[in-house]
Amino acid sequence: MSFFPAAQGTGRRAGPLPIGRPVPLRDADLTRRDRLARWGLLLAAAIPTAMLLLIAALMVAQSVPAFRYAGWGFFTGRVFSFGNLYVTKLQVQNGVPAPHGATYGAFTFIFGTLVSSVIALLVALPLAVGAVLALTERVPTRLQSTVSIFFELLAGIPSVVYGFWGILVLGPLLAAHLYPVLGRLGALVPFFRGSVGYGEGLLTASLILTLMIVPIIATTTRELVRGVPILAKEGALALGMTRYETARVVTLPYVRRGIWAAALLGWARALGETMAVLLVSGNLLNGLPANIFSPFSTMAATIVAMLDSALTDATGMAVHALAALGVVLLVITVATNLLGRLIIRRVAGGAVLPVGRGI
Amino acid sequence: MSLTGTPRPAADAAVAVAVSGLSVRIASREILRGISAGFARGRVTAVIGPTGCGKTTLLRSLNRLNDQRPGMRVEGEILLEGQSVYGRGRDVRDLRRRIGMLFQRPNPFPQSIRENVALGARVHGLWRREEVDRRVEELLRRVGLWDAVHDRLGSSPFALSGGQQQLLCMARALAVDPQVLLLDEPTSALDPHSTARIEELIGSLRERITVVFVTHNLQQAARCADEVLFLLAGEVVEQAPVGDFFQRPADLRSRAYIEGKPV
Numbered sequence: 001m002s003f004f005p006a007a008q009g010t011g012r013r014a015g016p017l018p019i020g021r022p023v024p025l026r027d028a029d030l031t032r033r034d035r036l037a038r039w040g041l042l043l044a045a046a047i048p049t050a051m052l053l054l055i056a057a058l059m060v061a062q063s064v065p066a067f068r069y070a071g072w073g074f075f076t077g078r079v080f081s082f083g084n085l086y087v088t089k090l091q092v093q094n095g096v097p098a099p100h101g102a103t104y105g106a107f108t109f110i111f112g113t114l115v116s117s118v119i120a121l122l123v124a125l126p127l128a129v130g131a132v133l134a135l136t137e138r139v140p141t142r143l144q145s146t147v148s149i150f151f152e153l154l155a156g157i158p159s160v161v162y163g164f165w166g167i168l169v170l171g172p173l174l175a176a177h178l179y180p181v182l183g184r185l186g187a188l189v190p191f192f193r194g195s196v197g198y199g200e201g202l203l204t205a206s207l208i209l210t211l212m213i214v215p216i217i218a219t220t221t222r223e224l225v226r227g228v229p230i231l232a233k234e235g236a237l238a239l240g241m242t243r244y245e246t247a248r249v250v251t252l253p254y255v256r257r258g259i260w261a262a263a264l265l266g267w268a269r270a271l272g273e274t275m276a277v278l279l280v281s282g283n284l285l286n287g288l289p290a291n292i293f294s295p296f297s298t299m300a301a302t303i304v305a306m307l308d309s310a311l312t313d314a315t316g317m318a319v320h321a322l323a324a325l326g327v328v329l330l331v332i333t334v335a336t337n338l339l340g341r342l343i344i345r346r347v348a349g350g351a352v353l354p355v356g357r358g359i
Numbered sequence: 360m361s362l363t364g365t366p367r368p369a370a371d372a373a374v375a376v377a378v379s380g381l382s383v384r385i386a387s388r389e390i391l392r393g394i395s396a397g398f399a400r401g402r403v404t405a406v407i408g409p410t411g412c413g414k415t416t417l418l419r420s421l422n423r424l425n426d427q428r429p430g431m432r433v434e435g436e437i438l439l440e441g442q443s444v445y446g447r448g449r450d451v452r453d454l455r456r457r458i459g460m461l462f463q464r465p466n467p468f469p470q471s472i473r474e475n476v477a478l479g480a481r482v483h484g485l486w487r488r489e490e491v492d493r494r495v496e497e498l499l500r501r502v503g504l505w506d507a508v509h510d511r512l513g514s515s516p517f518a519l520s521g522g523q524q525q526l527l528c529m530a531r532a533l534a535v536d537p538q539v540l541l542l543d544e545p546t547s548a549l550d551p552h553s554t555a556r557i558e559e560l561i562g563s564l565r566e567r568i569t570v571v572f573v574t575h576n577l578q579q580a581a582r583c584a585d586e587v588l589f590l591l592a593g594e595v596v597e598q599a600p601v602g603d604f605f606q607r608p609a610d611l612r613s614r615a616y617i618e619g620k621p622v
């Protein structure tokens with residue numbers, strides 16, 4: 001259920017039009033120019049759609065042999081190996097030949113991609129929203145735009161720089177100071193048990209991802225928070241509420257749906273992030289990380305890390321296997337996107353509210 | 360926000376809120392220029408005057424909502440029950456709980472209808488669920504909204520009509536049991552029925568709450584108010600009992616305003 005008032009319409013046409021849906025155009029209403037513009041726009045809309053379909057189709061075509069070779073084992077197997085690329089001996093499985101010893105089990109990478117991005121999102125979301133509220137409620141208006149420029153700069157730093165910094169500075173720092181403390185949680189949570197490592201691994205990668213997506217979520221959230229009607233906030237202040245209470249009672253409910261969308265943007269970024277993760281992941285190929293501190297790998301990082309050797313596979317199967325990873329990543333990204341939209345729609349509760357009331 | 364120069368207003372036993380020498384400036388513009396006025400305890404005072412004369416600014420100075428506006432400077436003295444509103448160490452939250460406010464347009468919280476009122480009740484220190492529920496019902500009945508909303512207390516207030524939303528805001532403001540109620544053109548966006556309802560409520564609050572009430576509607580002022588405060592360009596022209604003001608205005612400008620002539 002949502003108490004979010006509907007967006008203000010333009011109100012150009014009177015009468016009870018369905019809110020949020022475009023005014024239906026009848027052909028007879030259109031001039032020749034309108035019709036021309038309509039075709040032009042249709043074309044402009046069709047190009048990206050066609051590109052997406054083309055990319056997806058090519059990826060799928062490339063991946064089919066690998067999926068056929070590995071079967072369901074592609075999703076459940078924990079060993080990902082191109083086999084012996086120097087021996088010409090082939091191994092045929094499900095009618096598909098591949099180098100001897102080739103095993104394409106991607107579970108480890110699927111796990112790594114999902115877990116690292118979810119950890120990043122869970123840390124980044126409260127951090128970003130908290131930072132925005134602190135910024136808009138605590139920092140003087142004059143300084144706000146200066147501070148938010150830094151957010152935008154942060155969002156623009158190339159990911160390889162994040163990764164490099166993570167491996168040189170942040171990882172060792174965390175491993176020396178933060179992880180030993182977190183490691184004590186091992187008494188309660190098995191996933192925190194064991195060696196805390198040297199700063200290359202799942203948690204470091206997740207925290208680097210956090211740094212990368214906080215600006216994305218924060219920038220969107222800030223715009224949303226600035227759009228909250230001042231009258232509503234003053235109503236809370238006039239009732240003797242603190243700024244914190246005002247944020248909880250008025251601001252956050254107003255922007256909740258938008259924050260879901262911002263979180264999705266951030267999540268999508270974390271799912272696909274490649275370079276930074278590759279650098280700090282420790283790049284564990286076969287097997288799941290022993291605990292939250294240990295090396296792991298993601299689908300995106302693996303594609304980059306292994307493409308070079310894959311190209312030396314004369315059967316072409318190694319490239320097919322990486323393409324299959326790409327397809328899974330594509331599907332997961334699109335699926336989370338759709339799921340997110342569904343959640344947003346669900347949160348909206350289908351309650352179409354009258355335009356312009358009480359705002 | 361700063362405060363200088365504090366001429367002491369005369370302590371009048373019947374006055375709940377005393378304003379003296381109140382000036383409000385933003386940048387170099389003086390919005391209010393040395394206003395002095397008293398709002399009698401348990402009485403309804405209508406604040407009238409042409410648009411832009413500073414009525415809203417005066418109201419917002421009383422509960423220090425102007426503190427929110429960067430660059431706004433308030434000078435002079437306001438006493439609530441003898442205690443300085445802008446005094447050093449004054450607890451602003453406590454002040455705002457004593458002074459309720461209804462805005463020009465309804466501004467319900469994006470929470471359920473029930474929660475809109477319950478939040479006020481909780482601010483006032485009610486926590487047990489049955490107590491809060493009872494208080495919510497009592498307040499909604501008092502503003503005449505109970506019959507319309509009792510079966511959808513959990514749903515969004517934005518689906519209510521504008522008038523119903525304003526009544527809900529009224530219930531919310533009353534939930535903290537304020538000593539003073541500030542109403543800024545509370546009926547300017549409402550239909551005659553809701554307007555009558557609000558006016559009735561104002562009448563029922565008389566004796567219990569000090570009401571300061573901005574309106575552009577002179578008939579409404581005449582109907583509801585005990586006293587009238589007439590502002591012009593940031594200055595007080597006249598403050599008088601409602602009968603005197605409308606029948607024997609002391610100032611020529613008041614007369615002109617009442618007769619709808621340019622002032």
Ligand SMILES: Nc1ncnc2c1ncn2[C@@H]1O[C@H](COP(=O)(O)OP(=O)(O)OP(=O)(O)O)[C@@H](O)[C@H]1O
Nearest residue numbers: 385388390408409410411412413414415416417428
């Ligand atoms: N934040 C602000 N910045 C600059 N000028 C302001 C600000 N707030 C109010 N003013 C000015 O102060 C004057 C008084 O405003 P105020 O809102 O108090 O008028 P009002 O009497 O309530 O008018 P109305 O009847 O139209 O509501 C206006 O001229 C307005 O332009």
Ligand SMILES: [Mg+2]
Nearest residue numbers: 414415416543
């Ligand atoms: Mg006003």
